[in-house]
Amino acid sequence: MNGHTHHTDDRRELQMARSMCCHCQSEMAGEYFCDRCVKVQPVSKDLDYFSCFGLPRRLAIDTQVLEAKFYELSRAFHPDFYQNKSDAEQSISLGNSAMLNTAYRTLRDPIQRAEYLLDLEAGAVKDIRTSPPADLFEEILELQETLDEFRESDRSSQHAATLRAKLHTDRTNLEERQRDMEARLQQLFGRWDALQDRGEATEQARAERTLILKDMRDILSNRTYVKNIVNDLVATIA
Amino acid sequence: MTRIVGIDLGTTNSLVAYMDKGTPCVISSRHERAMVPSVVALTDNGLIVGDPAKEHLTRNPERTVYSVKRFMGKSLADVQSELAYFPYTLTEKGGVIRIQLGEKSYSPPQISAMILKELKLRAEAFLGESITKAVITVPAYFNDSQRQATKDAGMIAGLEVLRIINEPTAASLAYGLQEKTQGTIVVYDLGGGTFDISILKLKNGIFEVLATNGDTHLGGDDFDQLITDLLLKDIRAQHGLDLSTHPDHMQAVRLQAEGAKIRLSETLKTTVSLDLPDGQGRFTRELTRDQLEALCSPLVERSLGPCRLALKDSGLNPTDIDEVVLVGGATRMPLVRQRVQALFGKEPHCDLNPDEVVALGAAVQADILSGGTTDMLLLDVTPLSLGIETMGGVMSSLIRRNTTIPASAKEMFTTYVDGQTGVDIHILQGERELAKDNRSLARFRLKVPPLPAGVPRIEVTFLIDANGILNVMAKDMRTGETQSIEVKPSYGLSDQEVERMIEDSFKFAADDVSARKVIEARLDAGALITTTEKSLADGGHLVPAEEVAKIRTALSALASAKEGTDPRAIRGRMADLEHAAKGLTVAMLDDSLKQGLQGKKISDVT
Incomplete structure (x- = not known):
């Protein structure tokens, strides 16, 4: 930015x-x-x-x-x-x-x-997510361990091949997760635009506005976090 | 508005072009072709440039500089691996390469300035006016130091460089002007020493660069080098001779290699042949296009990597590309055309002269700047990410590669220690994670008022201008005061050094002018000798024998004057010859009139 x-x-x-x-x-x-x-x-x-x-x-x-x-x-x-x-x-x-x-x-x-x-x-928020989002916590910790193990393994070994296969599966899952987040973002975008178009000044509209912005911020920061993990993963197994 | 010319300052050849009533044209001088070989030689008569200097490559290799563009904005360490190939001596002073010519040494911008000055003189002679402003092209993948060095060269040559423009985008301007194309085009530019790929979107006169990539050390020179190595190996095998220790013969081999490469774009096989030193006979071998392609294929493949990266950065697939345009002499090679066609799935365009299109585009950009062309606008990008070194020697990116320029980024700085009065900032360019793996552009010290740690707030603006060159400004957010920043380039000339070189160039201008006068007089003399000899052959029988003898005497007097270095003597003998041949000229005119009248009745003529 x-x-x-x-x-x-x-x-x-x-x-x-x-x-x-x-x-x-x-x-x-x-x-x-x-x-x-x-x-x-x-x-x-x-x-x-x-x-x-x-x-x-x-x-x-x-x-x-x-x-x-x-x-x-x-x-x-x-x-x-x-x-x-x-x-x-x-x-x-x-x-x-x-x-x-x-x-x-x-x-x-x-x-x-x-x-x-x-x-x-x-307002700009500087807090960049440094720990995995709650719903991905277990999955990502396990992935990090596999990545570390793979980095230290002998690439020609059978063990490395098994790890690589597992990492491929993890990658597919995470990419699926990314698509899911993007779909949810699209929904939020639509809701935001619709709310703006209505231009209501009610208490309810204000509450919805706050909620949409909060959800959007959460998903965007999770998305960035997952994206970095996937990039790291792709670079490691390439 | 004074006229602005467009200059293609190439590795192998350079050209100057101007806009003539909406059409860009290259400028050639009286007896020469438009292309000026980018070669500078130190002779007994001073420094000479272009075709006459090229002749010195084999005669005087230690004092003849070619491919100087490869050294622009570089340190000696950057070019260590190829030093052995250059017959002239390179040293370094203050992070800038120096080229030894006789007793003096010159920086690459000074050598480039000599080429620019030659182009300036040509343009002035052709247009009959003083030229002080120019647009100069550079490879798109040139970094900040290389761009700055090019700008310095222009200043040393007495030119105000109004814009540094990227070669492939310049080509797209010339191409777009002629073809009126809309859509997405790829410009594949393989020149003498550098390779660029640019992807552009052309729409309603806007030329928007989507992505650019390249290799500033890949070009025709590298092909020549591979062929040269092959020939040297052959000579060693056949004759037991190691020519790599003979600079003059090395250059002869290199020129043979270049010639063979050019011929093999037209034919399937060719013969290379050259004299060996000290009368040890002649080396001859055949070279086929297949052999050349097998040799050069890895280099051509190397150019495809940047092409794929540029596609990826622009978010496009090969099928999204509407047209592919080839630029640079090396794209004449059939192998290059095949590989480019295979990658993009389209037959590349080569209807514009690949040697001239960049200069033509520079002339178009010059016309835009002078307000002549108003319907075209080029939106170019910065080829490399710009950032600063942060804690732990990591590069923090501020302006990403392929960002449209002008581009700016702001960064806030503060202090970590009470009373700290300065913050050191190290500016980098490149795509790697660690600062040490990227190009160091400059370092500077930000002045900070002595205050408790964390209180000062200095906002630094990094701005890449339309030339792709970095400008740095700082502002104290507490007082609103702006601070001028003296940026010391890591691999470049300081402002003072450029100033001094401009002064030097005036001092040496007198020598240069006299050298130029000799060259011009020789060229004119050569032309007169040729035409007079032809007249003698065609019409010698029309005048008395003693007149023919007089002409012959004057001819040989001029021929010997031409070998000398006094331009006035040459001009004098030329006048003598013209005087001696006056009778012959009149007789030939009469004769041709008579011939024309023969067989015609008086009534037809009157």
Whole structure:
């Protein structure tokens, strides 16, 4: 995530504070360019990636629309088109392009998109899972032992072959588990979008929102944990 | 807006191109082809570049530098394994390779600058204006040090390098402009010394690179080396001679190897033949395409690994690729074409000249930067992951490979000890886990105000610009003050060193200019001798015998002046010859007019 996760719950206020052209100091209404002097403006640090592309905070995104908007903004910001401009404009173009590229990369991938939305809605959480999720605890401890045993074994022995076969089975099981988690995530994504679409401000809606975000965070961190285990496993038996 | 040219600074050959009313064109000089061999030789008349320097490869191997691109941004340790193959002497100073030429030594950027200067002069002569700005291409897989070294070379040559652009993506610009292609294309670029693979998505004028990979030490040179080794072994077996101790004969063998490789792309067998030293006879052997392919097959296979990695990184299968474009002279080899076709399941395109397409693309990018072309935009990626060394010597990745550039990452730093005034940061590039296995780019010391441990908060921004070059900025989050950071490159020239080399290049410019004048005068003299001899043969009977004798005298005077080093003497004898041959020229003109009129009635003519 490269630390591009600064945000504030009251970003509207911050955006207002910036509503002055940084070149001609006029009050401007334009989104990325000053209406008066037509010069590029730095994209506010507090503008979230969804707003940057003019998209609502939903987890189902039309990637064609996202791509088209990315290309459009690239044409607006890319340093190639600022070669003859002032140093200040060149520097803004560079910063905006870098931000735009990060935003596109984040929203293009459904998992990164969900992680980013979680950061926005519930704050960045640095706790990276270091122990297996409860429902996989036994299974993963056993797998770690098998992996250690395999690493120390003589690769040409019968014992190593048995261990390898077992690791293959474990891999299949874990991959099945990953697919399962992804399916559950998709469900949660759908529920989130539906809740947002309804836009209710009831106590019940707020409770559901909290629940969806919590479940999403749990599954995402479990998913990352299992993914790392599988990568390690694949690298070991390769 | 002053004109910006596009330059392909190649391992073997270099070219300069410009945009002429929406069409990119390569620039050739009066008597020469567009390609300038990337060779620099130190002669008694000073430093010379290109075709004339290439002649010195066998005559003067210790003082003739070729394939200098292989040393750009490298330390001596990086190239240890191949040192034995180069006849010139390499040393190292402050992490930068130095190439010994006579009494002086030069850094690779300085040698490259001489090639760039030659291209600059050609462009200036052709376009009739001063050229100070350029776009220069580099292999996509070049790391930060190699890119920086290329930029330094441009500055030393008196060029403002407005953009460093990747060779395969440059090729895609030229290709896209001509073919108006949409879809997913692969550019397979096997040049003289480097290999790149890039996968791009072309849509409505946007050229978005999805993934790139490569090998900065795989190219035509390596094929030549294998053939050279084979020939050397044969010579040893047949004649009991070890030519590897004779630099001049080694170069002759290498040139024979290169020639045979090129011929075998057209024919199925060829003969290699060269004189042995000290009149020990002649070595001759036949080489077939099958033999060449058996020899080079492992190298071609090596290029397919990066292709598969790039496919994987872009999340695509070979069936998703719409078109395959071949770039670089080495892709003329039928074996390369077969293997690429087998991997992607598509017949590769080779309708653009693989030697010129990169320079043409650089000219297109130059036109985009100068505001001429506005409908095309290249979105390139960084080829290697960028990170910093963390506790335990592990690399922590900040910007992953294949991230679209410009790209930035922010990292917060603090202190561990009360009153600590600095934090050492080590920047790395590469894909390995441990810092020591990756490329060290630079180290710098972050200044921190003396405060209790953990209180300072310094935000460091790592920004890779559109050239693929790293910029570092730091900001004290408590005071909001920004800090300029002096980054000392691990394997590169410092700003001061580049400054000094620019000054040096002005000092030596006078010598270079005189050497150039001699070369140009010789070329012009050669052309005049050829045409006069032809005129004598065709029309010698039209003028009196004494006039023919006068012409012959003037001819031999010019021929001997041409061997000398005084350009004014050469020009003088040229004028003498032109004067002596005036009668002959007039007589031949009259004659051709008469010939034209023969058989025609007066009424037809008037």
